[in-house]
Amino acid sequence: MNEIALTSADRFDIREYLRLEMFPHFLCPGCGHGLALRALLWAVHELGIAKDRLAVVSGIGCAGRLSAYVDANTFHVTHGRPLAFATGLKLARPDLTVIVITGDGDGLAIGGNHLIHACRRNLDLTCLLLNNEVYGMTGGQVSPTTSAERYTTTTPAGNREPTFDACKLAEGAGASFVGREATLQVPTLKNLLREAIAHKGFSFVEVISDCTEIFGRKNALGNSPEMVLRQKAGMRPDSWGNRVDRPFRPNPFPTGVFVRKELPEYRELYDAMTAAARRD
Amino acid sequence: MTDGLRNLQGNAACALGAIAAGCRFYAGYPITPSSEIAEWMAAELPRVEGVFIQMEDEIASMAAVVGASLGGMKAMTATSGPGFSLKQENLGYAIMVEAPCVVVDVMRGGPSTGMPTRPSQGDLMQARWGTHGDHPIVVLAPHTVAEIYTETIRAFALAERLRLPVVLLYDETLGHLVETVATEPPPPEALVERRWAEVPREAYRPYAAGEDLIPAMARPGDGYRAHTTGLTHDERGFPTQEPRQVAALLDRLLGKLDRHRPLIERVETVEAADADVLIVAVGITARAARAAVRELRRTGVKAGLFRPVTLWPFPEQRFRRQAESAMAILVPEMNAGQLVLEIERLAPDGVPVRGLTRYDGEPVAPDAIVAAARELVG
Numbered sequence: 001m002n003e004i005a006l007t008s009a010d011r012f013d014i015r016e017y018l019r020l021e022m023f024p025h026f027l028c029p030g031c032g033h034g035l036a037l038r039a040l041l042w043a044v045h046e047l048g049i050a051k052d053r054l055a056v057v058s059g060i061g062c063a064g065r066l067s068a069y070v071d072a073n074t075f076h077v078t079h080g081r082p083l084a085f086a087t088g089l090k091l092a093r094p095d096l097t098v099i100v101i102t103g104d105g106d107g108l109a110i111g112g113n114h115l116i117h118a119c120r121r122n123l124d125l126t127c128l129l130l131n132n133e134v135y136g137m138t139g140g141q142v143s144p145t146t147s148a149e150r151y152t153t154t155t156p157a158g159n160r161e162p163t164f165d166a167c168k169l170a171e172g173a174g175a176s177f178v179g180r181e182a183t184l185q186v187p188t189l190k191n192l193l194r195e196a197i198a199h200k201g202f203s204f205v206e207v208i209s210d211c212t213e214i215f216g217r218k219n220a221l222g223n224s225p226e227m228v229l230r231q232k233a234g235m236r237p238d239s240w241g242n243r244v245d246r247p248f249r250p251n252p253f254p255t256g257v258f259v260r261k262e263l264p265e266y267r268e269l270y271d272a273m274t275a276a277a278r279r280d
Numbered sequence: 281m282t283d284g285l286r287n288l289q290g291n292a293a294c295a296l297g298a299i300a301a302g303c304r305f306y307a308g309y310p311i312t313p314s315s316e317i318a319e320w321m322a323a324e325l326p327r328v329e330g331v332f333i334q335m336e337d338e339i340a341s342m343a344a345v346v347g348a349s350l351g352g353m354k355a356m357t358a359t360s361g362p363g364f365s366l367k368q369e370n371l372g373y374a375i376m377v378e379a380p381c382v383v384v385d386v387m388r389g390g391p392s393t394g395m396p397t398r399p400s401q402g403d404l405m406q407a408r409w410g411t412h413g414d415h416p417i418v419v420l421a422p423h424t425v426a427e428i429y430t431e432t433i434r435a436f437a438l439a440e441r442l443r444l445p446v447v448l449l450y451d452e453t454l455g456h457l458v459e460t461v462a463t464e465p466p467p468p469e470a471l472v473e474r475r476w477a478e479v480p481r482e483a484y485r486p487y488a489a490g491e492d493l494i495p496a497m498a499r500p501g502d503g504y505r506a507h508t509t510g511l512t513h514d515e516r517g518f519p520t521q522e523p524r525q526v527a528a529l530l531d532r533l534l535g536k537l538d539r540h541r542p543l544i545e546r547v548e549t550v551e552a553a554d555a556d557v558l559i560v561a562v563g564i565t566a567r568a569a570r571a572a573v574r575e576l577r578r579t580g581v582k583a584g585l586f587r588p589v590t591l592w593p594f595p596e597q598r599f600r601r602q603a604e605s606a607m608a609i610l611v612p613e614m615n616a617g618q619l620v621l622e623i624e625r626l627a628p629d630g631v632p633v634r635g636l637t638r639y640d641g642e643p644v645a646p647d648a649i650v651a652a653a654r655e656l657v658g
Contacts, residue, residue, distance in 0.1 A: 055500055068507055072505055074506075075508045075509075077508075084339065084340035087340070088345055093352065095501065278326050
């Protein structure tokens with residue numbers, strides 16, 4: 001991995017972006033979500049977004065709990081609804097940078113419809129979907145992204161259902177920016193998130209995260225470093241030409257930016273198209 | 281300047297009332313018989329620099345309304361029974377995080393898909409108890425198109441004052457009935473603006489309230505960087521399950537209604553003071569009851585009407601006082617008997633309460649009320 005050169009001026013101290021009074025946090029040891037949050041806040045820092053102007057909206061589940069740790073305007077909303085909530089917030093307050101944190105259950109199962117239409121609408125939001133293949137908060141039930149044959153508390157004989165490719169869904173639904181990265185490479189993830197947040201319009205980033213305590217333990221996937229390193233076996237980054245096709249991880253996943261399009265942003269389009277009415 | 285008199289259907293009066301009240305955000309989903317509210321808002325909101333959005337479903341529209349409200353806008357959505365059921369989840373969230381907003385339920389025949397184009401009053405209890413858990417809510421039930429206009433304005437005022445969702449409840453008949461409305465700008469005292477926090481950040485506790493039990497809100501961008509959660513939270517807004525803090529939050533949320541009863545309650549009575557038969561009715565049914573009272577009085581029966589304009593919290597004290605001198609109470613309603621349950625709970629000992637129900641998609645007719653009242657005092 002390349003060393004990232006940092007000058008003292010842009011040195012990133014995550015504590016400046018956290019509500020330290022909320023610590024110790026409640027994530028399990030080895031959970032990948034902390035790495036994802038680090039990458040997100042690092043990206044926010046590099047973009048120079050003021051904390052007062054940052055809104056973080058999250059749903060329910062382990063990913064949903066992350067917003068509470070961020071020293072910003074934070075909204076922990078109902079299960080599956082953070083994108084719908086964020087749509088209202090952003091329309092009311094175009095001056096805020098609105099980032100949504102969701103999970104594979106929150107964003108792809110109960111909230112799947114909202115994701116489709118957020119992609120289609122192209123309102124200027126960034127959606128970070130932390131995919132750890134499981135409903136961790138509720139004790140380890142199967143999710144839409146659980147790999148084939150994996151054991152969960154609701155698939156005691158192994159998972160029978162095909163998995164869900166969130167990035168393909170986002171692309172199909174018309175998202176103007178789609179990318180995927182894993183928690184293995186925090187600086188790369190940070191760079192992807194930085195581009196996603198800076199993108200004008202709806203941006204969708206899936207992060208391959210790991211649930212060590214519940215999913216990993218149930219499937220004997222080893223400890224946290226082992227699980228994170230296993231990401232590498234399944235990862236097929238753009239920069240490698242996606243040539244790595246030995247699927248050590250049951251579902252190998254491409255990484256990088258898949259869609260980068262300039263499309264009219266929803267609010268700007270709304271304002272332009274209703275300008276005649278507003279002049280009445 | 282006055283807009284003067286206009287002939288409008290109830291749903292249009294609702295939309296114009298909302299805009300007059302300062303509503304600048306509407307998120308909705310098409311559903312009969314409320315869709316005209318969305319159509320009017322789509323046309324009218326851009327004229328006042330507002331935003332209309334048709335969301336992907338009923339759940340999303342309620343979520344977007346709460347998001348816009350917490351962003352600082354006066355926000356509204358409208359629906360009918362099936363959609364109202366779907367909105368209950370985020371309506372509960374709005375109650376928990378104290379996000380002011382207005383939700384209109386134009387009632388149609390139920391249960392389930394029921395009769396989309398026929399009226400009912402089947403959601404009187406859903407409006408009170410639809411979302412899970414113990415919770416406060418205010419429900420207003422206008423009975424004319426003109427009153428839809430003024431009660432929509434009052435709904436926004438109460439929502440902002442109480443930091444609470446307010447439900448505006450009327451049926452399909454009123455939604456599509458065309459009557460004359462004075463769409464005048466409301467007087468300044470009818471408008472309530474958001475109370476934003478102004479104390480220094482170090483001193484700000486998002487859910488700490490004074491005597492009025494209503495905390496000042498943190499406007500995103502004003503430097504407070506507050507946390508908002510549907511989890512039971514402490515005064516800082518952070519999750520807690522500590523029993524004393526849990527009880528303190530719920531005591532305060534539930535206490536809002538009692539603390540502000542004089543502001544919330546609104547009742548109309550017609551010849552109720554000396555009534556032997558007191559008729560209790562809301563919305564469109566109260567119009568039939570008004571005609572019935574007139575007919576009964578003409579034929580020598582001392583009948584009167586008690587009409588709660590604020591349906592929930594039910595104006596208990598006023599009703600009890602009014603019912604003391606009655607010989608019998610009659611409760612006509614367009615459902616299988618919902619309001620009558622509350623009246624049975626509140627009626628003085630020894631005063632018989634009789635329900636008059638109708639749930640076939642037709643309004644309760646004055647004749648039926650007259651006949652039932654005669655039978656009661658016969």
